[in-house]
Structures are given as structure tokens and as C-alpha cells.
Amino acid sequence: MDDLNVTSDKRTHNWLDTLRSSGYRLTEPRQAVIDILAKSQRALNATEIFDLAREEYPSLGLVSVYRTLEKLEELELIQKVHHPDGCQSFIAGFTGHQHLLICQVCGQTEFFEGDDLAPLIEHVSRESGFTIEEHWLQFFGLCAKCK
Amino acid sequence: MDDLNVTSDKRTHNWLDTLRSSGYRLTEPRQAVIDILAKSQRALNATEIFDLAREEYPSLGLVSVYRTLEKLEELELIQKVHHPDGCQSFIAGFTGHQHLLICQVCGQTEFFEGDDLAPLIEHVSRESGFTIEEHWLQFFGLCAKCK
DNA sequence: TTGATAATGATAACCGTTTTCATTACGCGG
């Protein structure tokens, strides 16, 4: 638990730095949103972030959540998570786009490498005549705790 | 072009049969929506289907488009397509869930097999402790015509 | 052909997101 907190504190710090060096101000509403996202193990939508962040910073407005999400996504600090029940949730990304493994019960999300995809991409590309430039890969299942 | 039409006519016929045998009535609004989807090579959203179908069947209501999409999806005749710019488009599926290859310029969509995924799933599963039950895979790129 | 009822289209309601705008507070320059 301590490890997680250290990690999320570091992440919060890095995000604030990135915001500053991109010319954005460090405001309390932004920090409130960032605190929540930096330590979440699952994807959250605007309303969920709003509710959680308000516990610490009650004057937060929902609009600021939307605006902060916009900027964090633009800076590639978070990424949108597509899910059968909606596609408006966000999760912290370590290094830009990554592949996700999502627990269908608790929502806990992990990242994984998908290098093994190269041959498949090669094969599909040759077969279809397409030039493949991007790919999305997500796995859904049950995490160790939920099964 | 003739081949495409024959195929889409067959598909239309199959869909209408499936609707009937599931206890749904065969109505003109439904046929109008199905005609459009059965022959489209790219994913369409409700408004696009509405506009296209109205060219042939002008009294069609938008609500019927939504209701028909609901039923076709439930019967697994169409599937939702997730895209960076929205996740409310649908395309005809051949056999339930399949992997998609989408042209970023014209939207033309093809299906491909992803059997090569098995080893990756196995590996991620062992590493993470998850039981993996479902996966999503999509490729984006440029089709032969658009590149 | 008839009748029960599934399905329709028009309208209004709904809800998540965006826009507007007067007010606040961040952070640079002095």
C-alpha cells in the first residue's frame, strides 16, 4: 500500500510538472482531479472523478473535471478506456498508448506488452492491402481477487 | 458490384428470417434500416442510417432506427464499432464478434482472424493472474484505395 | 377478413457534455 502511494505521489508530481512546463497553471481543482486519477487502479469517468475529488475538495465544479481531463489527455498522461458499457472513462497511462487488461467485476486494470502482435499485423497487412498504422488491443476477464 | 449486391441481398434475407424466427414482425421501417446496413462496407451511426434509409423510405422515424439497431445487436447480426471519434456506429458482422481493420480515411472495414493471439493471451494470463475471457482487437490504417 | 397487439412516428423528457460569463486566484514582474 505504501508502495502504491509513493508511486502515485510521484506520478502526481510528474503530472503537475508536465502541466507547468506546458504553460498551464497549477490550480487546486486540477490537483484534486489529478490526485484521484493518479492513484486509481481502474478507469473513472467524469462523474466518478467529480464525486471522489469532492470528498477532498468540495468546491470543485464538474466542468473543471471535464476541462482537466481534456488537458491530461492532450498531454497523453491519461488515456480513454473503451468498454462494452461506455467509452468515457480514463485511466493513467505510463507511456502513452498501452494495451489494457480489465477485470469485468471490479474494473481493476493492468497494462501489458503486445509485441507478439507484429507477425499478425504483418500477415493481415499483406492479405488486405492495408497499411496498418495503429492498433487497439484489450483483454477482459477476472482478476486474481475476483475469480 | 453484382457480387456485392447478391451478397447483401442474401444477408438482408437472412436477417429478416432471423427476426421472424425470433418473434419479431417484418415491417417496412425495419427493412429500410436493414437494407442500408446489409450493404454498407463501413460502420454507420443512427443518424447516417436514418438519412440513407429515408432516401428509399421517407416516412421512416429516427426512433425506429434506434429500436431496430437494438434488436439487430441483440441478435448479433450487427456489432458496435469503437473508433477514436465515437463508439456509436454499427457494422454487419458475419459471425458474431470479429476483429476489424478500419481505413482511417474512407472508413471501409474488413474482418480478419486473430488466432495468432492465443499465445499472447496465454502469456498475459500467466503473468497477471487474470482469467482472460474476452478480447478486443482492432487495426487502423489506410486501405488499398486510400493510400 | 378480423382482431389482438407489436411496432410506429411525433413529441417531450432525459442526461451527459459544452458553452457562456462574471468572478476568482495563479504566478510573473517589480
Add this chain to the structure above:
DNA sequence: CCGCGTAATGAAAACGGTTATCATTATCAA
């Protein structure tokens, strides 16, 4: 450390896509 320009904020209203309501229509089994 203070004051000022302006980015950022929160409240409220607007917006747009989807869903619910309801009187009317049309499908299809008997």
C-alpha cells in the same frame, strides 16, 4: 512580498444525441 494581467474557475444555461411516452397504424395468426 505585493499587485496586476489573465488563465482558470463554478454556476447556470444551452446543446445534442438517446430514450420514454402515447395515440395511431399495420402485421400476421386464427
